[in-house]
Amino acid sequence: MMFRSKKVFFVLALALAVMVTALPAPGSAKILKIAFVAPPPVWGPVAEKYAEEVAKLCPGLEIKSFGGGQLGPLPQNFAEVKMGKLDMMLADSGVLMIPKGGKDFSVLFAPYTFNSQAHMRKYFASDLFKEMIAKTEKVAGLKFLGLAGDRAPRLISTSSRKVVTPADMKGLKLRVPLTPPVKVAMEAWGATPIPLSAAELYMAMKQGTVDGQDNGFDALYSAKYYEVQKYVSPIDYVRSALMVVISTKVWNKLDPQEQKALQEAITPTDDWATKRTDQMVAEAIEGIKKEGMEVVKPDIAAFSSSAAKIVKDNLDGKLWPAGLYQKIKALD
Numbered sequence: 001m002m003f004r005s006k007k008v009f010f011v012l013a014l015a016l017a018v019m020v021t022a023l024p025a026p027g028s029a030k031i032l033k034i035a036f037v038a039p040p041p042v043w044g045p046v047a048e049k050y051a052e053e054v055a056k057l058c059p060g061l062e063i064k065s066f067g068g069g070q071l072g073p074l075p076q077n078f079a080e081v082k083m084g085k086l087d088m089m090l091a092d093s094g095v096l097m098i099p100k101g102g103k104d105f106s107v108l109f110a111p112y113t114f115n116s117q118a119h120m121r122k123y124f125a126s127d128l129f130k131e132m133i134a135k136t137e138k139v140a141g142l143k144f145l146g147l148a149g150d151r152a153p154r155l156i157s158t159s160s161r162k163v164v165t166p167a168d169m170k171g172l173k174l175r176v177p178l179t180p181p182v183k184v185a186m187e188a189w190g191a192t193p194i195p196l197s198a199a200e201l202y203m204a205m206k207q208g209t210v211d212g213q214d215n216g217f218d219a220l221y222s223a224k225y226y227e228v229q230k231y232v233s234p235i236d237y238v239r240s241a242l243m244v245v246i247s248t249k250v251w252n253k254l255d256p257q258e259q260k261a262l263q264e265a266i267t268p269t270d271d272w273a274t275k276r277t278d279q280m281v282a283e284a285i286e287g288i289k290k291e292g293m294e295v296v297k298p299d300i301a302a303f304s305s306s307a308a309k310i311v312k313d314n315l316d317g318k319l320w321p322a323g324l325y326q327k328i329k330a331l332d
Helices: 002-022 040-057 074-083 093-097 103-109 117-124 127-140 180-188 198-207 217-222 256-264 266-290 300-315 324-329
Strands: 030-035 061-066 088-092 142-150 155-158 173-175 192-194 212-215 231-233 241-247
Touching: 030 040, 040 061, 040 088, 040 142, 040 217, 040 241, 040 256, 040 266, 061 256, 074 088, 074 127, 074 142, 074 241, 088 093, 093 103, 093 241, 103 127, 103 180, 103 324, 117 127, 117 142, 117 241, 127 142, 142 256, 142 266, 155 217, 173 198, 180 192, 180 300, 198 212, 217 266, 241 266, 256 266
Parallel strands: 030 061, 030 088, 173 192, 173 212
Antiparallel strands: 088 241, 142 241, 155 212, 155 231
């Protein structure tokens, strides 16, 4: 009897040990890494807000952000997302053109593809976008989770010249993103696109290596470009938002509750981040005016009509399927 009691006790103790081992350790969580290339103070708050919203919906799922290109440049990030080596990305919606299968998304960097932020959002909610992203998701090994906040439209700032019409661009040396649509548009307007990193830009403008740059009001103010620039022309020629994508390989390993949390956390993040951008832009406009910059009123109609000709003659049917630009324009 004594032996039998000891045997029963041993079996019970072993079962209890197995149960305890199977339980998650206190404070343990599944961790997903999200990468972005912007400096942490710029996009970090958006990544943190998203992580916070995910945690509310699924406490066992933690998102850790790595900003400032810590995990590599965009092409590397997309390659590692496809392989499943990088879990997630927070990025500008326009960079969907970078991964394999995303070439047609270069239309998002064409001048005046979108007439407003509302127009841009109509596109991302459209069947046209769903059709395009489905092809890219399959080839690039990623899943688009949604938009995570509007970005400020891209403008032009200069050190010595007011830009009111496209003719005023002639001869300007501008640091712009050298995506093919932007490069072609700038050259057609008479400007010379200059490749520079963000770290080099301030000194280049101070020394006169470049005459100006394109960015949003928020970046213009936060980077203190008002110290080396005199005029700003809000031509608003490229509009975009932040987006969140996840590796398909990583997504397929998550349980339904985790997948649901990642999707549902997008909406409150998007609302919060868009309001934050609007507030930052308003504060930036007031700030640069106080610092002595002049906000010029550009002839948007002149830029837009000029852009339509540039797209028709040099881009449509070459960088993306013919007629795609007009299909997106027609959504407004």
